[in-house]
């Protein structure tokens with residue numbers, strides 16, 4: 001049988017039976033007659049305090065183990081659960097037996113480096129270098145539990161609303177976003193590629209028909225196009241999986257490998273899409289407020305002051321809606337009233353910079369903002385054209401601190417318009433033949449969006465750097481672990 005988790009032991013009423021604790025030592029305080037050992041098993045934020053009373057007589061074996069016990073060791077402790085005389089905890093363990101399952105030597109020797117997570121504050125940068133040990137810290141334990149809970153909440157949200165969970169491929173031949181930031185997948189040896197290149201074969205010198213898939217393939221940047229095919233059959237689907245972008249952006253909100261949630265809905269327009277995005281975000285926030293109180297309290301106290309109040313406010317507020325054109329007007333107004341407010345002048349036709357997103361959310365709205373109807377030039381080919389022939393039915397959800405958290409749109413469901421958009425952008429309609437078939441057979445209005453899961457976690461827990469909300473961050477120059 002699996003051991004009982006500390007999370008449950010902490011909420012039990014003290015009883016006279018013996019209990020067994022398994023976990024890792026966070027701290028040991030040796031005070032003459034009493035030795036306090038704090039043990040954590042990661043099941044919740046709190047440690048359980050195990051108190052060894054020398055006055056009550058410890059056997060020689062336990063005494064010896066206790067003296068050499070260090071932070072980080074894995075242990076089994078036997079004792080009785082008693083009401084705790086100390087404040088801040090209802091119960092503690094009156095411990096009488098201690099078994100070390102795995103040592104964690106503190107001292108560095110010739111053979112082994114001392115356990116790096118001694119009790120003191122460690123910088124997040126340092127912890128990133130020991131990403132295999134950082135889940136044993138308060139912060140990363142809390143992030144991991146929050147992330148796990150939020151994944152569950154995402155599936156629950158969609159399940160309760162009759163969305164089917166769809167697994168889209170990781171290896172694809174198309175570039176969904178047309179941004180060209182893709183990792184190529186190939187089994188061709190660099191020498192073969194170089195040889196062909198010299199020989200002047202197809203496609204810039206290389207004959208990809210000789211490659212594993214018989215064509216050029218990549219890691220997916222989005223499961224959207226494939227999700228659309230299933231939305232055109234099952235009405236409501238969503239994906240939740242890893243996506244890859246070879247963007248050379250070394251920022252606190254970009255990863256090369258991140259998880260994206262992409263709902264896709266048939267018989268839906270942009271307005272339905274906006275309502276879904278807002279409801280979804282609020283639902284996840286509420287579930288964290290209700291079900292992750294212990295961890296959230298930690299983030300509120302130590303990572304981002306006022307976090308909980310802010311989340312409650314967001315969960316109850318109506319998101320502001322503004323068109324891109326009006327947003328640019330607001331930004332221009334602010335820029336002319338305050339010269340030097342922005343590094344980049346806001347200009348119709350240009351993408352919003354993060355300073356602009358910050359202004360719109362933090363100064364103008366004081367909360368999340370949904371910006372719609374962007375110029376077609378700065379958005380992907382699949383978005384539905386507005387009647388003005390200049391803007392598309394796009395929507396970005398922007399939030400304070402982070403900026404864009406969701407990108408989505410109503411999709412172009414008209415075959416001719418979609419084809420002319422593809423050609424206009426220098427893409428070949430025949431490469432998208434199956435995608436276009438969705439418009440040839442039983443086309444229907446449909447819409448969807450993509451939410452960057454790590455950005456949502458950042459938003460909910462207040463962590464500044466996206467590399468600290470994914471267990472093993474992949475970013476430019478970083479693929480250790």
Ligand code: 4AD
Nearest residue numbers: 222224254255258262405406407408448449450452
């Ligand atoms: O705005 P994006 O590029 O939209 C799409 O990929 C659409 N195909 C989604 C859809 O309509 N189904 O990406 C969606 C979201 C962004 O808003 C952002 O939250 C996140 O994905 N994202 C990243 N997160 C971390 N690191 C990166 N490099 C990211 N790029 C995008």
Ligand code: MG
Nearest residue numbers: 396404406407
């Ligand atoms: Mg986007």
